Amino acid sequence: MVAKKEDTVSFLKTHGLAGTAIRKQVLSHLWGDGVALTQKEIEEKLPPETDRVTLYRTLKLFTEKGIVHKIVLDGETQKYKIAGRFRKSDHAHFYCTQCHKLLCMPQLDVNLSHLPSGFQFSSARLVVEGVCDNCSTKKER
Ligand SMILES: [Zn+2]
Ligand SMILES: [Zn+2]
Incomplete structure (x- = not known):
């Protein structure tokens, strides 16, 4: 399930963020219940010209804002998922x-x-x- 553009923009707005292209793209790929991706998996879905550092910063910002949960599966695998109604990730x-x-x-x-x-x-x-x-x-x- 991929989110509509308008949805991602209003979602970002409720978190006090402007809807930049990369933020909208990252969000639309993470949209959906149970969908969780590693940074690499997200990177592969984004246009090839996407700057890796910008993606890293976007995910960091989303984590800080409580928009996504960073979930450590094992030493090498960290997945990002939409936090939904759960703001904290200590569950x-x-x-x-x-x-x-x-x-x-x-x-x-x-x-x-x-x-x-x-x-x-x-x-x-x-x-x-x-x-x-x-x-x-x-x-x-
Ligand atoms: Zn299953
Ligand atoms: Zn969670």
């Missing part, structure tokens, strides 16, 4: 190993106050892997 994410969707799962409550005494929490990167509802129902049929 768990669910990664479907079949369709590669990445979903926000704030309902998976990881109780960080159960740390042993003397330990302090600074950030959490919890990714739960498995099969999403869509893929699990497909299997049963």
Whole structure:
């Protein structure tokens, strides 16, 4: 699903950002529930003349503004996804190993106050892997 141009412009506006060409392009590729892409995957979808540094800055800005979540899958893979209604990214994410969707799962409550005494929490990167509802129902049929 690709967002309409007008949608991306008004979306950027609600976050106090001007709708530059690259911002609109990046947004439209990330649009859609569960869609998550690495910086490289986004780069491959953009016009070849796109400046890599501009893309990097755009993603950084989107992350700071809470527009996207940067989700660390492993040491090498970081994916970006539209944050939707979840502003913070300190919640768990669910990664479907079949369709590669990445979903926000704030309902998976990881109780960080159960740390042993003397330990302090600074950030959490919890990714739960498995099969999403869509893929699990497909299997049963
Ligand atoms: Zn799936
Ligand atoms: Zn999230």
